[in-house]
Amino acid sequence: MADRYLSFTATAPGRFLTRRLGLPQPAALRRWSPEHPSLTGNLLHLTAGTSALDLTPVLARTGLPLGATDPAAVVLDATGVRDVDTLAEVHAALHPVVRSVTASGRIVVLGAPLDADADAGPDDDHHRAAVQQALEGFTRSLGKEIGRGRTVNLVRLTDAAAAESTLRFLLSPKSAYVSGQVIGVGAGAFVAPGDEDRPLAGRTALVTGAARGIGEAVAETLARDGAEVVVLDVPQAESDARRVAERLGGRALALDITAADAGERIAAELPDGLDVLIHNAGITRDRRLVNMPADRWSSVLDVNLGSVLRTTDALLAKGTLRPGGRIVATASIAGLAGNAGQTNYGASKAGVAGLVRALAPRALAEHGVTVNAVAPGFIETKMTAAVPLFIREAGRRMNSLAQGGLPVDVAETTAWLAHPASGAVNGQVVRVCGQSLLGA
Numbered sequence: 001m002a003d004r005y006l007s008f009t010a011t012a013p014g015r016f017l018t019r020r021l022g023l024p025q026p027a028a029l030r031r032w033s034p035e036h037p038s039l040t041g042n043l044l045h046l047t048a049g050t051s052a053l054d055l056t057p058v059l060a061r062t063g064l065p066l067g068a069t070d071p072a073a074v075v076l077d078a079t080g081v082r083d084v085d086t087l088a089e090v091h092a093a094l095h096p097v098v099r100s101v102t103a104s105g106r107i108v109v110l111g112a113p114l115d116a117d118a119d120a121g122p123d124d125d126h127h128r129a130a131v132q133q134a135l136e137g138f139t140r141s142l143g144k145e146i147g148r149g150r151t152v153n154l155v156r157l158t159d160a161a162a163a164e165s166t167l168r169f170l171l172s173p174k175s176a177y178v179s180g181q182v183i184g185v186g187a188g189a190f191v192a193p194g195d196e197d198r199p200l201a202g203r204t205a206l207v208t209g210a211a212r213g214i215g216e217a218v219a220e221t222l223a224r225d226g227a228e229v230v231v232l233d234v235p236q237a238e239s240d241a242r243r244v245a246e247r248l249g250g251r252a253l254a255l256d257i258t259a260a261d262a263g264e265r266i267a268a269e270l271p272d273g274l275d276v277l278i279h280n281a282g283i284t285r286d287r288r289l290v291n292m293p294a295d296r297w298s299s300v301l302d303v304n305l306g307s308v309l310r311t312t313d314a315l316l317a318k319g320t321l322r323p324g325g326r327i328v329a330t331a332s333i334a335g336l337a338g339n340a341g342q343t344n345y346g347a348s349k350a351g352v353a354g355l356v357r358a359l360a361p362r363a364l365a366e367h368g369v370t371v372n373a374v375a376p377g378f379i380e381t382k383m384t385a386a387v388p389l390f391i392r393e394a395g396r397r398m399n400s401l402a403q404g405g406l407p408v409d410v411a412e413t414t415a416w417l418a419h420p421a422s423g424a425v426n427g428q429v430v431r432v433c434g435q436s437l438l439g440a
Contacts, residue, residue, distance in 0.1 A: 003380070003396060006403050026402035027149035029176040030104040032412065038063040038172060041072025041102050048089035049080030053110070053160045061164065062171045071097065073106040073171045078135055079157070081111075082128040090138060098142070104149040107142065108170050110163075111135045111156045113184065132156075136182055143180040143435050144400045151179035151401075151435075159187040162424035169416040177409035179400055180435030183428055190423040191324060198226030199419050204274050206230040206266065208257050208307075209281030211240035213381045214330075217407035218278055221415045223248040227276060230269075232257065257281050257307040263314020273322045276418045277315060279308045279329040279352075284383070286341045297344045304348035309355060316367055323368030326418045329356060330410075331375040331429055337438040349375070353429045360427030370426040372417045377433025380404045399434035 006026050008014040018025050030036070043064035045055065055077060059066065064073055074097060081087050094107070101107065111132050135154055143152035153170050157163045163185040169175050170183075193199035205222045209215040211233035219229045229250035233241040234257075241252040253269055255262060266274075282304045285296040308329055315321050334342050335349025352373055360371040378384060378395035384404065387395065396404040413432050416422060 003403060005393065005396070024397045024402035025147070026397075027103055027147070029149050029401065029403070030173050031176045031406070031408065032173040036173065039072035039102075039105065041070045041105070042067030043171065044068055044071040044074045044097060046074060046076045046093040046097075047080070048076060048078045048093050049082060049086040051077045051080040053077055053079055053157075055110075055160050058160045058164045058167060062168050064171060070102065071100060071105065072102045073108070074101060075108050075110065075167070075171070077110045079110050079112045081131050081135070083131060084127075087131045087134060090135070094142075098146065101146075101150055104173070104176065105151075106171050106175070107139075107146070107150065107152045108167065109135055109139050109152070109154045111154055113156050113158060139182075140180045140435070144437075146400075149176075149401060151175065153179060154182045155185060156182065157185040159185070159424065162187055162190055164192075165190070165416060165419045165421035166425060169412075169419075174412040174416070176412075177401065177405040177432055177434050178413060178430065181430055183425070183430060186424045186426060191420040193420050195226070199421070200276070200415075201226030203276060203420075204228045204230065204270065204272070205276035205278065205418065206232055206253075206270070206274055207278040207280055208232045208311075210278075211237040211244055213383070214376070214379065214407045214410050215278075215280040216244050217411040218280055218414050219244060219248060219250070221408065221411035222276065222278075222418065223250060225415055225419075227418075232266075233281070257311065258302050260310070262307065263311040263318070266311065267315060267318045267320045270320060274315065274320050275322055275325050277312070277321060277325070277327045278414060278418070279311070279327070281307065282330060282348075284342070284345050286345065288341050289343045292344065300344040301348050301351075304345065305351040305355075308352060312355075312359070316363065316369070319367075321367060321369050324420065324423070325367070325369040326422070327363070327369060327371045328414050328417045329371075329373045331356075331373040333375050333377045333431055333433050333436050333438060336375060336429075336431070337436070356429055357427050364426055370417075370423060372425060372427065373429045374410055374413050374417070375429055375431040375433070376405065376410050377431065377436040378404045379410060379432075380406055398438065399436045401434035403434065405432060405434055 139154040205227040210219045210231040231245040232253045235254040238254040245252040331352040332349040356373045
């Protein structure tokens with residue numbers, strides 16, 4: 001459904017009226033397209049404190065020219081901030097340039113991991129931890145005030161090269177609806193693709209719940225990036241799944257993901273193995289807890305969480321997921337912040353986040369597979385189009401970008417996590433919510 005308010009605010013009368021009334025003024029977001037694959041403008045590289053990172057080679061490969069004027073993106077290296085005095089350098093660096101960042105521009109702050117500083121002595125480790133934690137409050141606050149479709153994110157890292165895929169994503173139109181996030185990048189192994197335009201070439205990806213909506217968008221995006229996509233959905237949606245698969249040059253798999261033997265059947269269908277597993281299938285059965293019968297609880301938990309646990313365990317145990325593989329599950333901000341009438345859904349999606357954090361280290365160590373999740377906020381789908389008008393409008397506006405996201409926003413984030421060079425991104429739950437004002 002079209003966002004008429006967003007269209008109205010793009011007109012001169014709309015801008016005047018909303019400004020006078022103090023109403024939200026969303027800016028049309030610039031998303032990736034073949035004609036416009038990168039932001040338009042320069043990349044400004046700033047530093048606060050003394051950094052040991054060599055970012056020049058990585059930033060040179062983002063597709064943005066380095067320059068101080070007309071910045072479409074700003075990268076502030078604050079990994080060397082270790083006390084309140086050097087924290088002031090963050091303000092000094094960004095204060096003069098924030099206003100000049102172009103519409104739909106990007107600000108990425110680089111910070112150090114909170115629990116790792118070999119050089120910190122006993123008297124200053126808690127000082128460093130305090131000011132590095134302060135960067136989270138800073139970036140999230142800046143994201144809520146910067147406006148004009150611009151985003152602000154924080155990346156914690158120790159190895160610039162390992163963070164290349166993350167920086168390329170955050171500094172591109174593909175991250176249009178990702179803001180206010182804190183993303184940790186380890187120092188793990190990563191594989192640079194032979195063709196950056198088709199990084200998943202030669203890889204097989206399975207997407208559950210892919211016959212429509214967000215799942216279909218994920219399948220399309222992975223296919224665009226070169227993957228052979230297996231479109232999995234329930235038997236009742238087999239015709240839609242086949243339509244999507246044929247359009248993408250993939251294949252359809254009609255299967256009830258809640259079946260006890262779903263993992264074994266998937267493994268049998270993919271004897272040569274699987275590189276990317278996307279857990280997208282999900283349902284809602286909303287009702288307040290006092291009015292919720294047991295079947296509405298159990299059905300949501302079984303589809304949204306139980307099937308994810310069982311299928312993941314089976315495919316890992318059978319070795320179906322090849323080394324270098326990626327698992328990306330779908331959580332939700334409802335699981336992070338809670339939502340009235342969704343105790344079942346919120347529990348299931350919080351469970352997905354718990355699965356990711358607990359399984360990620362073991363899956364990487366034992367199988368060479370990363371495990372991450374995306375947590376969508378208000379995304380424009382047929383489901384949200386059926387929400388009553390005033391609730392729908394509140395959902396759209398209650399984020400820093402003051403608008404709903406699109407299925408492609410979730411898909412682009414999923415594709416970044418599935419990227420072969422994203423091997424150092426593990427155990428992360430990344431919200432795709434325009435920096436929702438709930439659960440921030």
